[in-house]
Amino acid sequence: MRRRIIIVTAVHAPSAPFLPDAYASLRRQELPEGWEWQWVIQEDGKSDQVAPYVPDDARVTFRQGRPGGPGVARTLALSQAAGEYVKVLDADDQLAPGALARDLAALEGDRGIGWATSRALDLLPDGSTVGFEGDPEPGPIEHGAVLDFWAAHDFRAQVHPATLCVRRDLLLALGGWMALPASEDTGLLLALNATSRGWFTPEVGLLYRKWPGQATGQPSHTETAERAARMAVVEARARHLAAFRWRHPADG
Numbered sequence: 307m308r309r310r311i312i313i314v315t316a317v318h319a320p321s322a323p324f325l326p327d328a329y330a331s332l333r334r335q336e337l338p339e340g341w342e343w344q345w346v347i348q349e350d351g352k353s354d355q356v357a358p359y360v361p362d363d364a365r366v367t368f369r370q371g372r373p374g375g376p377g378v379a380r381t382l383a384l385s386q387a388a389g390e391y392v393k394v395l396d397a398d399d400q401l402a403p404g405a406l407a408r409d410l411a412a413l414e415g416d417r418g419i420g421w422a423t424s425r426a427l428d429l430l431p432d433g434s435t436v437g438f439e440g441d442p443e444p445g446p447i448e449h450g451a452v453l454d455f456w457a458a459h460d461f462r463a464q465v466h467p468a469t470l471c472v473r474r475d476l477l478l479a480l481g482g483w484m485a486l487p488a489s490e491d492t493g494l495l496l497a498l499n500a501t502s503r504g505w506f507t508p509e510v511g512l513l514y515r516k517w518p519g520q521a522t523g524q525p526s527h528t529e530t531a532e533r534a535a536r537m538a539v540v541e542a543r544a545r546h547l548a549a550f551r552w553r554h555p556a557d558g
Contacts, residue, residue: 308340308341308342309340309341309342309389309390310341310342310343310344310388310389310390311337311341311343311344311389311390311391311406311409311410311471312343312344312345312387312388312389312391312392312393312474313332313343313344313345313346313393313395314346314348314380314383314384314387314393314394314395315328315345315346315347315348315380315383315395315396315397316348316350316376316377316379316380316383316396316397317347317348317356317397318349318350318351318356318373318397319351319353319355319356320519321396321397321398321519322356322358322359324397324399324515325347325356325360325361325397326359326361327400328395328396328397328398328399328400328401329345329361329363329366330400331395331400331401331402331513332345332395332401334401334403335401335403335404335405335406336403336404336407337406337407338410338411341410342365343365343393343406344366344387344388344389345363345365345366345367345395346367346369346383346386346387347360347366347367347368347369347383347397348368348369348370348371348379348380348383348386349368349369349370349371349379350371350373350374350375350376350378350379351370351371351373352370352371352372356368356370367386369382369383369386375486375487375488375490376396376483376490376491377483377485377486377491377494378483378485380394380482380483381481381482381483384474384477384478384482387474389474390473391409391413391471391472391473391474392473392474392477393406393409393471393472394467394468394469394470394491396468396514398515398517398520399468399512399513399514399515400429400512400513400515401511401512402424402509402510402511402512402513404509405469405511405512406471408422408507408509408511409422409424409471409507409511410471412505412507413471413505416446416505417555418502418503419446419502419503419504420472420473420476420498420501420502420503420504420554421470421472421473421498421502421504421505422470422471422472422504422505422506422507423447423465423466423467423469423470423471423495423504423505423506423511424469424506424507424508424509424510424511424512425437425441425469425506425507425508425509425510425511426438426466426468426469426510426511426512426513426514427510427512427513427514428513428514428515428516429514429515429516430516431516431517435513437510440464441464441506441508442464442465442506443506444506444507444508445505445506446503446504446505447465447503447504447505447506448503449500449501449502449548450500450548451499452464452465452495452496452499452504453496453499453541453544453545453548456492456496456541457541461492461533461537463495463496465504466514467491467492467495468491468512468514469511469512470491470494470495472498476498476501476502476554477494480494480497480501484497484539484540484543486536486539486540487532487536488536489536489537489540492540493536493539493540493543493544496540496541496543496544497543497544497547499544500544500545500547500548501547501548501552501553501554502553502554
């Protein structure tokens with residue numbers, strides 16, 4: 307029986323036209339012998355504007371649900387995620403060649419690693435890409451390292467949560483993504499870092515699209531009071547998880 311990595315994508319109507327590009331990036335992935343991918347696309351809401359962009363492929367599952375934001379959509383998608391690992395791919399982003407194979411190599415190579423991340427590049431509207439300084443050293447990321455960096459750098463993590471690949475059992479144990487209107491993926495990243503060691507791959511794993519309709523580009527995303535509230539609960543969750551000393555794997 308083939309082993310499976312699940313790709314989870316939250317989508318709403320404005321981002322649906324980017325799904326074919328995300329699909330093309332998935333089709334370019336080369337997995338190790340004995341592995342396959344399944345793509346679970348979960349619409350955040352119920353419309354007739356997303357389905358036309360969903361590929362006709364037996365490896366693709368499409369579901370709809372009540373609107374609640376991308377974190378809710380991704381968490382609902384976990385009900386369809388029958389595989390050992392869950393990889394995030396936002397509807398408007400693209401995987402770089404080799405991304406899945408590198409994630410699997412990290413997670414399969416060390417049972418003590420709970421999650422993997424990689425370098426990300428911004429994909430600009432003209433097709434050019436922009437990188438960032440400050441990536442961590444390649445290899446393991448120890449407990450608390452992401453939280454410490456994030457707290458010291460105005461709530462910016464040194465690894466991108468949109469590049470996460472996670473052990474499914476660990477993701478479910480943490481309850482999926484946080485119930486926040488934004489920063490739900492950062493909340494998950496910090497909770498993962500509080501409970502398990504991670505991994506950073508220096509090769510580019512994701513092209514993170516910048517476009518006018520992007521949720522993180524809207525004024526509401528940086529509104530002072532709400533941002534402060536989000537950051538406070540994200541940090542508190544991570545610090546309490548660390549204080550409880552719950553660890554993955556349980557015998558680690």
